[in-house]
Amino acid sequence: MKIKEIVSLTNGSLITGEENLEQLIERAFSSDLMSDVLTVRSDKLLLLTGLVNIQAIRTAEMSDICCVVFVRNKKVSEEMVNIARENRIAIIQTPYSMFKASGILYSAGIQPVY
Amino acid sequence: MQMHFEYSVEGGNFSQAGLTSSQVKKTLKQLNVNGAVIKRTVVALYEAEVNIVAHAYGGTILVDIDEEKIVIELRDEGPGIEDIGKTMEIGYSTATPEVREMGFGAGMGLSNMNNNSDLLEITSEVGKGTCVKIINHFKDDNNGNK
Numbered sequence: 001m002k003i004k005e006i007v008s009l010t011n012g013s014l015i016t017g018e019e020n021l022e023q024l025i026e027r028a029f030s031s032d033l034m035s036d037v038l039t040v041r042s043d044k045l046l047l048l049t050g051l052v053n054i055q056a057i058r059t060a061e062m063s064d065i066c067c068v069v070f071v072r073n074k075k076v077s078e079e080m081v082n083i084a085r086e087n088r089i090a091i092i093q094t095p096y097s098m099f100k101a102s103g104i105l106y107s108a109g110i111q112p113v114y
Numbered sequence: 115m116q117m118h119f120e121y122s123v124e125g126g127n128f129s130q131a132g133l134t135s136s137q138v139k140k141t142l143k144q145l146n147v148n149g150a151v152i153k154r155t156v157v158a159l160y161e162a163e164v165n166i167v168a169h170a171y172g173g174t175i176l177v178d179i180d181e182e183k184i185v186i187e188l189r190d191e192g193p194g195i196e197d198i199g200k201t202m203e204i205g206y207s208t209a210t211p212e213v214r215e216m217g218f219g220a221g222m223g224l225s226n227m228n229n230n231s232d233l234l235e236i237t238s239e240v241g242k243g244t245c246v247k248i249i250n251h252f253k254d255d256n257n258g259n260k
């Protein structure tokens with residue numbers, strides 16, 4: 001599924017990452033625990049999280065995650081956007097809860113990691 | 115080719131955690147190292163870097179790169195580790211609530227570092243500090259598994 005479809009399915013807004021919109025996502029992982037995210041080896045991975053801080057973006061950077069969805073419209077700082085931009089990571093903000101956003105994307109065919 | 119870099123890490127400063135890992139990732143990309151090897155290396159390094167921020171007072175990261183491999187040494191001043199075997203167990207953590215709020219402190223880091231490095235060596239002196247050494251070879255002939 002393309003990142004632009006993830007934006008529309010989650011009723012989200014794209015905070016940064018215009019150039020990522022056509023990129024393909026195969027799997028998603030929903031977690032607030034970055035230690036756990038760092039153990040995932042899948043490619044074309046989407047991260048859904050309620051943890052809105054720089055470490056969420058750094059974790060995506062190290063794990064080659066090209067798109068992060070922040071749930072419940074939590075505010076994304078300018079520094080997070082800068083680091084994401086520098087590393088070509090798309091940020092989507094959705095009003096939905098982690099449960100709802102994950103459920104919608106799962107039903108739409110995105111695979112789980114486990 | 116022989117490259118050497120040194121970085122310093124501040125304990126407790128989460129906003130800076132990952133800066134070194136980020137810089138090392140950029141260097142490895144410029145050197146056209148295999149993507150899977152880069153990911154393994156920077157995941158292991160990032161875990162170790164966050165451990166200094168989370169568990170120590172500060173430290174230095176030394177990085178040496180040649181044609182074949184990257185050698186990373188993270189030396190910190192901190193409380194040290196009494197029982198290294200125990201800290202390798204998944205779930206063992208002494209992380210503070212502040213660290214947990216940052217998304218860490220599950221006690222998964224050291225075993226993940228072990229899974230993402232060809233060689234992981236930890237030495238520590240209680241009351242002084244810890245030294246973590248990571249070596250990864252650029253030829254990805256083990257498919258990321260030990």
Ligand SMILES: Nc1ncnc2c1ncn2[C@@H]1O[C@H](COP(=O)(O)OP(=O)(O)OP(=O)(O)O)[C@@H](O)[C@H]1O
Binds near residue numbers: 165166206221222
């Ligand atoms: N550099 C260090 N200095 C002192 N103690 C450390 C250091 N690194 C790790 N430890 C000790 O080892 C424990 C386990 O480390 P590990 O990285 O596996 O888990 P964590 O950092 O607690 O949580 P996680 O890595 O899952 O976010 C830590 O909680 C801490 O007690």
Ligand SMILES: [Mg+2]
Binds near residue numbers: 161164219222224
């Ligand atoms: Mg850790």
